[in-house]
Amino acid sequence: MSQAIVLSGPSGTGKSTLLKKLFAEFPNKFGFSVSSTTRNPREGEKNGVDYNFVTVDGFKKMINDDKFIEWAQFSGNYYGTTVDSVKQVMDSGKICILDIDMQGVKSVKAKPDLKARYLFIAPPSVDHLRQRLQGRGTETEESLSKRLGAATAELEYAKTGAHDQIIVNDDLEKAYKELKEFIFQN
Numbered sequence: 001m002s003q004a005i006v007l008s009g010p011s012g013t014g015k016s017t018l019l020k021k022l023f024a025e026f027p028n029k030f031g032f033s034v035s036s037t038t039r040n041p042r043e044g045e046k047n048g049v050d051y052n053f054v055t056v057d058g059f060k061k062m063i064n065d066d067k068f069i070e071w072a073q074f075s076g077n078y079y080g081t082t083v084d085s086v087k088q089v090m091d092s093g094k095i096c097i098l099d100i101d102m103q104g105v106k107s108v109k110a111k112p113d114l115k116a117r118y119l120f121i122a123p124p125s126v127d128h129l130r131q132r133l134q135g136r137g138t139e140t141e142e143s144l145s146k147r148l149g150a151a152t153a154e155l156e157y158a159k160t161g162a163h164d165q166i167i168v169n170d171d172l173e174k175a176y177k178e179l180k181e182f183i184f185q186n
């Protein structure tokens with residue numbers, strides 16, 4: 001069974017940018033875990049493909065049975081990633097990358113049967129991070145300060161040695177090379 005790679009790092013540090021490059025260069029190496037949700041399927045969505053569609057009671061039972069790596073509630077519906085959905089990707093021989101936050105990392109660590117390696121993407125500095133988030137044009141003043149607050153907590157957590165490797169995304173090509181080395185080692 002292949003391993004799961006847990007990718008984390010402050011918002012705006014370049015995780016999506018790096019993953020986009022990776023999936024473009026290696027279109028068949030990576031698989032995506034299917035999320036579970038209580039929302040209704042939309043036209044054309046297939047159970048087990050787009051989402052695992054479950055009832056609210058079913059979802060709550062899954063929470064109680066500790067099935068989730070992480071779950072959240074958005075606009076009245078529950079969404080989550082199960083340990084089983086990640087295992088399914090790995091069983092298919094593909095590498096499963098989980099792009100999650102610090103709480104998610106802690107949650108995966110609490111499930112040792114899911115063999116995972118932990119990679120942290122760090123910004124060159126918090127100032128760089130602010131500039132990138134502003135440059136991305138997706139943030140209001142409020143969401144910017146919220147993200148920078150969360151970034152500080154993420155960076156503090158990274159200092160505890162919770163990750164197998166930390167990559168500083170100063171130069172994108174350099175960071176990408178380091179990312180590939182980490183993912184494809186052993």
Ligand SMILES: Nc1ncnc2c1ncn2[C@@H]1O[C@H](COP(=O)(O)OP(=O)(O)OP(=O)(O)O)[C@@H](O)[C@H]1O
Pocket residue numbers: 009010011012013014015016017018132133135136169170171172173175
């Ligand atoms: N090495 C780099 N140098 C300069 N800018 C970069 C670099 N890497 C990424 N960026 C830019 O920084 C911004 C944030 O990157 P991205 O959206 O990939 O972050 P993210 O970590 O995925 O954030 P989120 O968790 O909020 O989705 C983007 O505008 C991206 O183009």
